[in-house]
Amino acid sequence: MPGDWPATLPAVRARIDALDSELLRLISQRARLAERVAEIKRASAEPTGSFYRPEREAQVLSGIRAKNPGPLADDTVAWLFREIMSACLAHEQPLTVSCLGPVGTFSEQAAVRAFGHGARLALEPGIPEVFRAVAAGAVDFGVVPVENSTEGSVSQTLDALAFGSAGSTWSAGDVLICGEVSLKIDQQLLARGDALDTTPKRIVSHAQSLAQCREWLDVHYPGVERIAVQSNGEAARMAAESPDVYAIGPQLAAERHELQVVAANIQDSVFNTTRFVVIGREAVPPSGQDKTSLVLSINNEPGTLAKLLAPLAEAGIDVTRIESRPARDRAWNRKWDYVFFIDIEGHQDDPQIQAALSRMLPFCGRLGVLGSYPRAVSAAPTAPTA
Numbered sequence: 086m087p088g089d090w091p092a093t094l095p096a097v098r099a100r101i102d103a104l105d106s107e108l109l110r111l112i113s114q115r116a117r118l119a120e121r122v123a124e125i126k127r128a129s130a131e132p133t134g135s136f137y138r139p140e141r142e143a144q145v146l147s148g149i150r151a152k153n154p155g156p157l158a159d160d161t162v163a164w165l166f167r168e169i170m171s172a173c174l175a176h177e178q179p180l181t182v183s184c185l186g187p188v189g190t191f192s193e194q195a196a197v198r199a200f201g202h203g204a205r206l207a208l209e210p211g212i213p214e215v216f217r218a219v220a221a222g223a224v225d226f227g228v229v230p231v232e233n234s235t236e237g238s239v240s241q242t243l244d245a246l247a248f249g250s251a252g253s254t255w256s257a258g259d260v261l262i263c264g265e266v267s268l269k270i271d272q273q274l275l276a277r278g279d280a281l282d283t284t285p286k287r288i289v290s291h292a293q294s295l296a297q298c299r300e301w302l303d304v305h306y307p308g309v310e311r312i313a314v315q316s317n318g319e320a321a322r323m324a325a326e327s328p329d330v331y332a333i334g335p336q337l338a339a340e341r342h343e344l345q346v347v348a349a350n351i352q353d354s355v356f357n358t359t360r361f362v363v364i365g366r367e368a369v370p371p372s373g374q375d376k377t378s379l380v381l382s383i384n385n386e387p388g389t390l391a392k393l394l395a396p397l398a399e400a401g402i403d404v405t406r407i408e409s410r411p412a413r414d415r416a417w418n419r420k421w422d423y424v425f426f427i428d429i430e431g432h433q434d435d436p437q438i439q440a441a442l443s444r445m446l447p448f449c450g451r452l453g454v455l456g457s458y459p460r461a462v463s464a465a466p467t468a469p470t471a
């Protein structure tokens with residue numbers, strides 16, 4: 086520690102007060118610059134619909150992590166700047182972000198992780214409703230779960246991205262992936278305070294959460310009926326209404342619904358993590374550290390998948406995920422039975438990616454780009470546990 090550090094508590098606090106004043110002055114100056122950014126965006130020849138710039142935010146957060154001198158963790162300083170940017174953006178143009186509700190879902194937590202507390206949240210009863218709100222322009226962006234490390238893909242999200250709405254109120258392509266955020270999922274068993282010493286008649290949660298805790302429930306609550314509901318928030322709401330019902334969900338749900346934690350961190354895997362995507366209506370320009378999500382159908386002949394992936398391998402493009410699902414949409418399955426979801430490193434505007442995609446086209450029944458977006462930059466209020 087430098088020799089001129091103050092020695093007494095009042096002297097240290099005086100130094101902290103002086104630094105806080107300086108920080109406040111700098112943050113206010115930053116907010117003034119954000120006002121200027123807004124003026125420039127409004128006057129731009131090609132004004133974009135939203136002032137939110139995920140590619141710029143990813144660059145700012147990566148830069149902060151790289152420059153962090155300590156002693157605070159990279160995740161912590163990135164989180165502080167996430168909130169500063171969120172406040173600056175809210176000052177430029179308030180955003181509304183839709184996600185699965187009611188209050189107390191992991192999706193709510195992920196939306197705050199992606200946008201900070203400056204965004205207004207619009208909570209929807211289901212994932213299709215989040216897509217509909219984004220497609221209709223009722224909200225600026227949405228945040229939806231796409232895959233979980235224990236349970237795999239969230240089929241409602243993949244189907245909506247690939248095929249559009251089941252009722253044809255909006256089409257695939259109206260909604261694009263604009264960003265991603267990962268959340269460590271710690272599941273809590275929740276109950277009303279007056280139900281703690283009883284055996285519940287039912288344990289309710291979202292199907293994914295029940296599946297993530299299957300083994301733990303088999304051991305600790307064998308024979309108790311498990312009921313899947315629309316969301317963890319809805320489960321917590323039901324537990325708050327009846328002492329016969331226990332819910333599984335996040336700590337946030339306990340706080341929002343005034344429930345007690347009967348058992349903490351009951352997920353079967355300690356690495357349990359869910360990846361969420363941010364969905365919007367506009368394509369995102371390159372940030373320099375991007376991913377592209379593709380959906381495609383292939384001719385079901387021997388060797389086609391290998392031929393399809395060869396241009397990516399030959400160009401040294403990393404495939405971060407590949408997943409197949411039955412094609413539900415007639416336009417996709419008239420001739421082709423399965424669709425593949427493939428995530429690759431890079432942006433669709435990169436010439437190298439464009440060249441690889443055009444070499445893949447002859448092997449595809451259809452090929453759609455679900456979006457190019459900045460790779461998640463970790464920014465968490467507390468150090469992640471895994």
Ligand SMILES: O=C(O)C(=O)C[C@]1(C(=O)O)C=C[C@@H](O)C=C1
Pocket residue numbers: 119122123136137138139141142145169170171173174177
């Ligand atoms: O650089 C911009 O375009 C801004 O609007 C400024 C800013 C920021 O506070 O740094 C705010 C919101 C955007 O999403 C990205 C960055």
